[in-house]
Amino acid sequence: MQDITGLELSPKKVEYLKFLFKKGGLVRTTDISTQLQVDPSTSTKTIGDLAGTGLVEHIPYRGVRLTETGLKYAEFLVNRHNILSLMLSHYGLSAEEACKETSRFESLVSKAAVDKICTSMGHPMTSVCGKIRHVSCGVP
């Protein structure tokens, strides 16, 4: 179960999962396309890919929802985002800058590194862009 590296998903797919997590419940593919600013057909296709990984469940014409595995994974993704943004904000980047910057590269930062950063920062509870839940963050 803890064999996740954090590098499983491509940048866009990370966005999808984070959005599904924040939205919660059954989400329409159109909501996703609106949010991520892509064509509805694009979100449908990408959701198809994600469904293939078992992270989401797609009920055609109804919507998408995170599976149990997907939920845990998405939680890690959101925490990673928040931890990295918080780190950057310590170097003079504004909340918005940090958040935007992180969004660009977060998909390439390993869970191992995030865990160390998190530990080093003393497991903060809040970041510049949201709360942090210390579940998937390994050792203390």
Place this chain on the structure above:
Amino acid sequence: MQDITGLELSPKKVEYLKFLFKKGGLVRTTDISTQLQVDPSTSTKTIGDLAGTGLVEHIPYRGVRLTETGLKYAEFLVNRHNILSLMLSHYGLSAEEACKETSRFESLVSKAAVDKICTSMGHPMTSVCGKIRHVSCGVP
């Protein structure tokens, strides 16, 4: 001249430029393919792309060399790598870990962010993986 965002090049091309910078002078495409562990034909092709951007000059069957522009840009790339690695090393990552981690995502970190991080760290002269030259690092 200072309109670089730091996001101009794809990950692999960043690796190529950093290698050319470190090696210096005329570099054989085969050296590149050995170093980056790709087929020689792959390095030749990628070098062709880079030549199209004006960052390198390719003399067929002879080698590749950074242009003046390429040299300055590569210096930024190396500095970015070093600054980011140094930052990560402050969070409990070993030199090797920091360096490896940085290599994965560095191409997606903007010059604007790097400049702020650099300033915030007080313009350090050395990192965990090499010296830092404060030329392309903007304001103090």
Place this chain on the structure above:
DNA sequence: CAAATATGTTGGCCATATGCCAAACATATG
């Protein structure tokens, strides 16, 4: 110096990730 060997390049082809458009299809509403 020419033949043999080593090195480098080209062309063809493949895979992944993303994306759009138009057409088909399903669902919801009046």
Place this chain on the structure above:
DNA sequence: CATATGTTTGGCATATGGCCAACATATTTG
């Protein structure tokens, strides 16, 4: 139930990165 709206499918396109086999160029050596 007919039409409007929402969703999916299929076709196609781009960018990045990669391999192999065939060809071109250099270098080495007899």
